[in-house]
Amino acid sequence: MLAKLKPIRLDLLLAVVLTSLTVATTVSQTGGGSGWAAYVVGALTVAPIALRQLAPVATMAVMLGALALYGVVEFGGLPSGGVGALVGMFTVATLRSRLVAAVVFLAAVAVVVVAFLGLPGVVVWSEVAQSVLVVSGAWMLGEGTKRWARRVERLAQEAARAVADERVRIARELHDIVAHHMSVISLQAGVAQYVLDTDLATARRAITTVGDTSREALTEMRRLLDVLRVDHEDDYRPQPGLAALDELVARARGAGLPVDVAVTGAARELRPGPDLCAYRVVQESLTNVLKHAGQAAARIEVDYGEQTLVVKVTDNGRAARVVPSPDHQAHGIRGMRERAELYGGVLTAGQTAGGGFGVVLRLPMSEVAAR
Structure with a gap:
């Protein structure tokens, strides 16, 4: 008003x-x-x-x-x-x-x-014609102003949607980073507390893993937040991808989770977005194994096919898992599925025949491979 x-x-x-x-x-x-x-x-x-x-x-x-x-x-x-x-x-x-x-x-x-x-x-009809042209000019000017206003409104709406999408993306990235690293830190801190008086060497290794994992989490969070700082372009660093899979696996093994990795097909360079998607799916899956599978071992399979990139993470944990809350579903499996759909892929998740749990990501190579 x-x-x-x-x-x-x-x-x-x-x-x-x-x-x-x-x-x-x-x-x-x-x-x-x-x-x-x-x-x-x-x-x-x-x-x-x-x-x-x-x-x-x-x-x-x-x-x-x-x-x-x-x-x-x-x-x-x-x-x-x-x-x-x-x-x-x-x-x-x-x-x-x-x-x-x-x-x-x-x-x-x-x-x-x-x-x-x-x-x-x-x-004088020329004066009449001139006056009519002036009126038509006012009409055209008003029509142009209306189109310009609508275009500005449309651009504002698109900008608002872009901001909302970016907030969702950042929230998802923060969730993936914090959930994974805090799970490792929590488990290792518990191990250190449990064996502190009986096995000093194991406690020391657990505390070392806590320190390394916390620094890795801070590095990834700083890397993500640097994207929002336009005055420090030199601080930009690439987001992780499948090339950093060994580091992720080493961190999971350090948290006490046995992980087996199998890569088939000719590995190739991937575009940053799908590459990060595949990495986050593996990270989220390993985090879920640590949090919900109990005493289990995990297996990661990466297949660089001609038409499809397939990433599969399975475990042999207990079948009677704790059912995730709706909020966890919103930021867990649902978040991974949304990532996959963003790049034309499909993600399936559920119990395996052996009683464990499996997550399978399929991304079309036409959308994934770098050109």
């Missing part, structure tokens, strides 16, 4: 100024002998501009009616050069449909012709 109030005040000020100038011009042209009717009709050709944004068609109708009446009773010409009709035509073209604007334009052309026919002497 407040946003509309200021433009209306400006329209009111414009209407007051134009009305004053129109009345003053009428007085000077007629020497004050036209009577009050001429002043009232002349004022009505511009005064309704004050309400142009609230009722543009009605405003234009009143001003055109006043202009027609001014010409019929032969007060003489177009008051203030018909500026009221031009502003009204522009407003209608901006705020109303093209059909409504076309009807109003035809009415304005008819009024212009009537006004010139009311002038004494011979009608």
